[in-house]
Amino acid sequence: MWRVFGLMQSVVEFDNVGLRYGTGAETLTDLSFTLYPGSFYFLTGASGAGKTSLLKLLYLAHRPSRGAIRMFGHDAITLPRDRLPGFRRRIGVVFQDFRLVPHLSTFDNIALPLRIAGIQEKDLKSPVTEMLDWIGLTERADARPATLSGGEQQRVAIARAVIGRPEMLVADEPTGNVDPEMARRLLQLFAALNKLGTTVVVATHDIHLLQEIQGAQMMRLDKGRLSDPTGSLRHPPRPLVLKN
Amino acid sequence: MLLDFALPAHDRKLIPEGRLSGPMPWVIAIMLFLTILIAAMGLSLAYAIRDGGNDLAQQATVQIIEPDPIERATQKVAVSRLLREIPQIDSVNSVPDGEVRNLLKPWLGNDVIDADIPVPALIDIRFKNAPDGATVRALKLRLEEAAPKIRIDSHSSWMAPFFDLMSSLILLTLAIFMLLLVATSAVVILAVRSTLNTHRSTIEIMHMMGGTDLQAARLFQRRVALDALLGGVVGFGAAAAVILTLGGRIAAVEPALLADATLPWYGWLILAIIPLAVMCLAMLMARWTVVSALKKML
Numbered sequence A: 001m002w003r004v005f006g007l008m009q010s011v012v013e014f015d016n017v018g019l020r021y022g023t024g025a026e027t028l029t030d031l032s033f034t035l036y037p038g039s040f041y042f043l044t045g046a047s048g049a050g051k052t053s054l055l056k057l058l059y060l061a062h063r064p065s066r067g068a069i070r071m072f073g074h075d076a077i078t079l080p081r082d083r084l085p086g087f088r089r090r091i092g093v094v095f096q097d098f099r100l101v102p103h104l105s106t107f108d109n110i111a112l113p114l115r116i117a118g119i120q121e122k123d124l125k126s127p128v129t130e131m132l133d134w135i136g137l138t139e140r141a142d143a144r145p146a147t148l149s150g151g152e153q154q155r156v157a158i159a160r161a162v163i164g165r166p167e168m169l170v171a172d173e174p175t176g177n178v179d180p181e182m183a184r185r186l187l188q189l190f191a192a193l194n195k196l197g198t199t200v201v202v203a204t205h206d207i208h209l210l211q212e213i214q215g216a217q218m219m220r221l222d223k224g225r226l227s228d229p230t231g232s233l234r235h236p237p238r239p240l241v242l243k244n
Numbered sequence B: 001m002l003l004d005f006a007l008p009a010h011d012r013k014l015i016p017e018g019r020l021s022g023p024m025p026w027v028i029a030i031m032l033f034l035t036i037l038i039a040a041m042g043l044s045l046a047y048a049i050r051d052g053g054n055d056l057a058q059q060a061t062v063q064i065i066e067p068d069p070i071e072r073a074t075q076k077v078a079v080s081r082l083l084r085e086i087p088q089i090d091s092v093n094s095v096p097d098g099e100v101r102n103l104l105k106p107w108l109g110n111d112v113i114d115a116d117i118p119v120p121a122l123i124d125i126r127f128k129n130a131p132d133g134a135t136v137r138a139l140k141l142r143l144e145e146a147a148p149k150i151r152i153d154s155h156s157s158w159m160a161p162f163f164d165l166m167s168s169l170i171l172l173t174l175a176i177f178m179l180l181l182v183a184t185s186a187v188v189i190l191a192v193r194s195t196l197n198t199h200r201s202t203i204e205i206m207h208m209m210g211g212t213d214l215q216a217a218r219l220f221q222r223r224v225a226l227d228a229l230l231g232g233v234v235g236f237g238a239a240a241a242v243i244l245t246l247g248g249r250i251a252a253v254e255p256a257l258l259a260d261a262t263l264p265w266y267g268w269l270i271l272a273i274i275p276l277a278v279m280c281l282a283m284l285m286a287r288w289t290v291v292s293a294l295k296k297m298l
């Protein structure tokens, strides 16, 4: 199957976006880029460069201080608050600190997005079981997050983010707590989701990961600014043809 | 949908339900126990003085203090006839002399009564509505034409201090009731806030995954309502046990001075509304607290 990116509608468009926490200096400055459906992006940069802040804009946890953001073809700045839940359900998020619900079992944590979306109980057993198998935690289906290791919690967080087959997946340092072998497995999971059409954005400072995904693009943040040496983020080569 | 108990089981898991584990149901139970008791007291007193009191206040006794027995008898007949013609008077009951003597026996002793000392002629009357002082005075003037030495004792006049006391007590119970309701509301509000703090992260996670404000509010509200309901049931049960026990003791008191101070059936309805009202308040507070907390998030 051949995909022609240049003819596709964008998933996300940032235009001169700035983000300022409180009254300090801007944490993110002059961000302009476009994310296309089915693409895979790595967001890199030193600690404190603003990766998490940029992802928060992507998963609609924050509104920018200035600039324009379009998401799924809608102006995300002026979107009324009551339409945000519908947009959030199209985005899967792996939080840097996992944010699992402490009193829910592994199974119930992974099933959470499906339940929020109103999926019937009979229809969610098989995808959740399948996902548990993928992340190798079938045995721990009934365990609470507190009894899982850091790496296991991270896998649960990732499973929860991808279970709903989101149109966009945003992951903040998703392989920070797992061994290299598991990191590769998790990236394969992202890649598989990406093949199904999900736009993936992975923030990481692990350079080795970048080689794992063929055709992935790199976004580099430096002190809140996006360095775009090739200009491909602002002006992607079009038509860009990628073989799946 | 305020009373949304029909949540699927898996939704209920998101915010674990206390089942009398936390302090909130117990505190609500204690507050409701006190609130219901004081409400029952107020209701019983109000009921006693409205029904019993009205009854007494409608009655009066006419005395003809005439030493000559023949004259007294004719005056009694004349006064009775006059009384029967007055439209404000509902019933006239001429008390036979023998009964009057019996009434006086305990006070004056058998010997005195058996001797032929004069006793007043008594006529019990009942007004259609409790009479005021002016009515009684006008009646007296009118009756004096037939019997110059006449006295009218309206029961409301000697009962007045008793009713004043009762009214003060009712006002006091009302004030305590209101204070307890305010305190209960405060407890509910504090409990809702602390529950929100406990579950804030869960609510935030749901929010970030596209849960709506209403989904979160419904979960939360259900949990809080269950807590309040459990507290309400316990508080109501304990208060009902006390009320029934006390009611039995009151009924056993002789003479039946307090016979009317028991709770009428509709009083129980009012008491049952109190825990339900507190539950609704808790749910509304829960909904409002969650929605306003979520409104601060994007």
Ligand SMILES: Nc1ncnc2c1ncn2[C@@H]1O[C@H](COP(=O)(O)OP(=O)(O)O)[C@@H](O)[C@H]1O
Binding pocket: A021, A022, A027, A045, A046, A047, A048, A049, A050, A051, A052, A053, A054
């Ligand atoms: N909620 C916040 N309030 C104030 N400053 C923040 C907040 N979140 C992040 N920052 C600041 O913004 C900068 C970028 O942080 P972050 O986006 O977490 O970077 P990274 O994820 O690349 O390590 C840091 O200097 C951090 O202190």
Ligand SMILES: [Mg+2]
Binding pocket: A051, A052, A053, A096, A172
């Ligand atoms: Mg970060």
